[in-house]
Every structure is written in structure tokens, then in C-alpha cells.
Amino acid sequence: MTEIFTTRVRDIISSIPPGRVMTYGLVASRAGNRSGARQVARILHSSSEKYDLPWHRVMNRDGKISLPRGGGYEQQKELLEQEGIVFGGNGCIDLEEYLWPANNCF
DNA sequence: CTCGTGACTCCCG
DNA sequence: TCGGGAGCCACGA
Numbered sequence: 001m002t003e004i005f006t007t008r009v010r011d012i013i014s015s016i017p018p019g020r021v022m023t024y025g026l027v028a029s030r031a032g033n034r035s036g037a038r039q040v041a042r043i044l045h046s047s048s049e050k051y052d053l054p055w056h057r058v059m060n061r062d063g064k065i066s067l068p069r070g071g072g073y074e075q076q077k078e079l080l081e082q083e084g085i086v087f088g089g090n091g092c093i094d095l096e097e098y099l100w101p102a103n104n105c106f
Numbered sequence: 107c108t109c110g111t112g113a114c115t116c117c118c119g
Numbered sequence: 120t121c122g123g124g125a126g127c128c129a130c131g132a
Contacts, residue, residue, distance in 0.1 A: 028114080033127070
């Protein structure tokens with residue numbers, strides 16, 4: 001548990017299996033900072049490509065995509081659908097159904 | 107080194 | 120019920 005926040009975030013996100021998702025706050029919480037949700041988003045921005053992180057499996061607390069339409073929203077939605085995740089009419093998914101219980105992993 | 111910003115979340119009015 | 124403000128920390132310039 002001596003890893004730094006960034007490293008843990010990367011590890012956690014990379015541990016999310018296909019067809020599952022996690023929220024920023026949850027990842028941050030798992031990494032040690034429940035208030036680090038913003039950093040998770042920033043890390044994703046900075047390291048998603050470098051470390052090949054499944055950024056599309058990370059969404060906000062509402063089970064919705066935080067990205068605006070045309071700003072990556074459609075891309076994330078498509079990637080998630082490819083993994084079997086179904087979106088509701090409001091563009092939200094069932095977190096109860098797809099949320100990755102990473103808590104058990106530890 | 108310092109400053110600014112951000113794909114969030116929670117609490118209070 | 121809904122909106123606004125504050126908190127938090129890392130990364131890039």
C-alpha cells in the first residue's frame with residue numbers, strides 16, 4: 001500500500017474487466033483518496049493512451065458518461081456497448097448491473 | 107519552482 | 120426538488 005495515488009489509479013482502472021465499469025469517486029476511494037475523483041479524470045487524460053487504460057470504463061456517479069456529446073461521449077458509449085453494456089434512454093447505465101465490485105478484489 | 111485547470115463528488119440553502 | 124459552492128490533488132506549461 002505504499003504506491004502513490006497515480007500508480008494505484010492506473011492499476012485499478014487496468015483491473016476493470018470488460019463489461020464492467022467504475023466511477024471516478026470509487027476509483028479514487030480505492031486509490032486512497034475519496035476526494036481524488038478529479039485527479040482520476042486528469043490521470044485518465046494524461047495516461048490513458050500511455051498506459052492503455054480503459055478510460056471508457058470510468059464514468060460519473062450517476063452511471064452516465066461525463067463527456068459531452070461530440071466530445072468523446074459517442075466513442076465511450078460505443079466502446080461500452082461493444083462490451084455488452086446497455087444504455088438507457090437517458091444515456092445512463094445500471095450501475096447495480098455493471099459496477100465492478102473492486103472492493104472484493106482486495 | 108509556481109500557477110492554472112480539470113471526463114468529480116458531497117453538502118447546504 | 121434543484122442549484123451553487125467548496126474540497127481535493129496531480130499533471131502540464
